[in-house]
Amino acid sequence: MRDFLKRIRLPALLIFLVLLTVLSMLEHNDFRQRINTEGNIFQRLLLDAARPLQNLIKVPSRFISGAWEDYVFLIDLKNDNDRLREKVLHQEQEIFEYKEALVSSGHLQRIAEMRSDFEVPLLPAKIVGQDVSPWFRSVLLERGINALVQKGMPVVADAGLVGIITATSPNTSRAMLILDRQSSLSGIIQRSRTRGIVRGDGTRALDFVLMVEGDDVEEGDVVLTSGIDGIYPKGLVIGKILKMKRDKESLVQIVQITPSVDFGRMEQVFVMEKRGPTMNLLYGVSGKPKIDTLGDQGVQ
Amino acid sequence: MSRHLIAVILLGFLSLSIKSVLVSEWSAHLIPDAVFLLVIISAKYLKAWTGLLVAFLLGCMTDVFSESPAGHHALLRLISFYLTITLYNQFQLDRTVVFVPFVFALSLIDSIGAWVLISLIGMKAGLTLYGLGGLLLSAFVNAVSAPILKGAYGFLVRFFWKGNRTRAVDSLADSH
Numbered sequence: 001m002r003d004f005l006k007r008i009r010l011p012a013l014l015i016f017l018v019l020l021t022v023l024s025m026l027e028h029n030d031f032r033q034r035i036n037t038e039g040n041i042f043q044r045l046l047l048d049a050a051r052p053l054q055n056l057i058k059v060p061s062r063f064i065s066g067a068w069e070d071y072v073f074l075i076d077l078k079n080d081n082d083r084l085r086e087k088v089l090h091q092e093q094e095i096f097e098y099k100e101a102l103v104s105s106g107h108l109q110r111i112a113e114m115r116s117d118f119e120v121p122l123l124p125a126k127i128v129g130q131d132v133s134p135w136f137r138s139v140l141l142e143r144g145i146n147a148l149v150q151k152g153m154p155v156v157a158d159a160g161l162v163g164i165i166t167a168t169s170p171n172t173s174r175a176m177l178i179l180d181r182q183s184s185l186s187g188i189i190q191r192s193r194t195r196g197i198v199r200g201d202g203t204r205a206l207d208f209v210l211m212v213e214g215d216d217v218e219e220g221d222v223v224l225t226s227g228i229d230g231i232y233p234k235g236l237v238i239g240k241i242l243k244m245k246r247d248k249e250s251l252v253q254i255v256q257i258t259p260s261v262d263f264g265r266m267e268q269v270f271v272m273e274k275r276g277p278t279m280n281l282l283y284g285v286s287g288k289p290k291i292d293t294l295g296d297q298g299v300q
Numbered sequence: 301m302s303r304h305l306i307a308v309i310l311l312g313f314l315s316l317s318i319k320s321v322l323v324s325e326w327s328a329h330l331i332p333d334a335v336f337l338l339v340i341i342s343a344k345y346l347k348a349w350t351g352l353l354v355a356f357l358l359g360c361m362t363d364v365f366s367e368s369p370a371g372h373h374a375l376l377r378l379i380s381f382y383l384t385i386t387l388y389n390q391f392q393l394d395r396t397v398v399f400v401p402f403v404f405a406l407s408l409i410d411s412i413g414a415w416v417l418i419s420l421i422g423m424k425a426g427l428t429l430y431g432l433g434g435l436l437l438s439a440f441v442n443a444v445s446a447p448i449l450k451g452a453y454g455f456l457v458r459f460f461w462k463g464n465r466t467r468a469v470d471s472l473a474d475s476h
Contacts, residue, residue: 014382
């Protein structure tokens with residue numbers, strides 16, 4: 001009997017662990033389920049423990065890759081390039097704001113309403129790490145629950161939309177990038193107001209699925225968030241149309257988008273401290289940020 | 301043994317933290333999957349049931365550092381560990397000339413297994429020709445770095461535990 005128990009101990013443990021993993025996967029395969037589940041203590045501990053370590057590793061890592069770029073690819077050329085890129089980025093942003101205001105309505109009141117939609121408190125957060133699996137695209141951020149970051153909050157960068165918070169711990173959070181294959185959002189072409197679905201394809205580009213073949217789309221068109229998915233606010237820049245993917249047999253038209261954000265070079269992002277209505281429905285009211293904590297300190 | 305187990309878990313945690321930072325600077329395919337290699341190499345030094353637990357825990361840790369559903373990497377690491385202890389003596393994996401192609405093959409199986417699992421549970425996982433090239437490159441990088449990591453692991457075991465080791469591969473043979 002003892003021998004028998006000893007013999008089945010290993011296969012039994014293996015079967016138990018395999019079942020555990022399969023059940024866990026089935027539980028968390030859906031994005032909505034995953035985002036609606038509170039992170040366990042194991043996850044929170046690991047994410048928080050990794051943060052100082054990642055910050056420590058980041059310094060020599062950045063130094064080596066920075067030195068490589070600076071000295072191998074000529075210092076002046078790179079600095080000039082960075083300065084010009086920054087200038088172009090600012091100018092593009094200004095042009096975009098003017099265009100968006102004009103195209104949206106032309107009425108000052110409506111423009112004012114649109115601007116108020118944009119005025120969401122933004123929390124700066126440094127990126128401390130990226131997804132370790134080649135199948136998924138996410139980043140680890142240096143801000144967590146203690147900084148009022150919650151699951152479902154949109155993440156943006158100066159150049160445009162980045163993704164959404166999917167996991168939080170007291171001092172760290174994880175954001176799924178729009179490049180991830182599980183990411184899907186509603187987009188609109190700024191020029192023609194044509195709507196479609198923007199999907200991540202796991203690479204550095206995005207797919208824009210248009211419902212009607214022959215919709216008014218041209219290469220170079222700017223794609224923005226439409227806001228109707230209730231996840232991301234309206235008017236955030238997603239990217240530019242790169243090329244058409246013609247498929248005569250398909251009823252839908254798919255075009256490729258180059259994201260406006262350079263995900264490879266991204267170092268800092270901003271967490272929008274306001275969730276969309278869909279996310280609020282998913283979470284209920286309990287997840288509302290407590291902004292009055294500063295007031296309490298003031299009374300003391 | 302418990303010190304050894306904690307050491308492996310900490311090494312895995314360190315590897316994941318390093319990898320998550322390095323991925324921002326270099327291509328993911330050029331960075332060896334140290335946790336995967338740790339699971340395979342530890343098969344030589346840990347008891348089978350301890351090794352299974354280590355593989356499971358390291359897999360769960362990888363899931364935390366990734367957008368993957370909880371359990372995804374844990375299952376893959378369990379399979380990798382079980383395949384290693386089952387085939388270790390049969391293929392004489394102690395020999396580097398066999399160990400390197402074994403790691404290459406297992407790394408490919410692991411990657412394709414990841415793709416199959418993601419697809420099976422209803423998530424999107426496109427595998428293009430470019431992606432397949434990346435998987436081959438990852439497997440090659442893992443295979444090349446495996447003997448180095450194996451040597452370093454063996455040195456640590458000899459240094460800290462003076463060769464006092466229990467082989468998962470032997471304990472598996474005892475149980476049969």
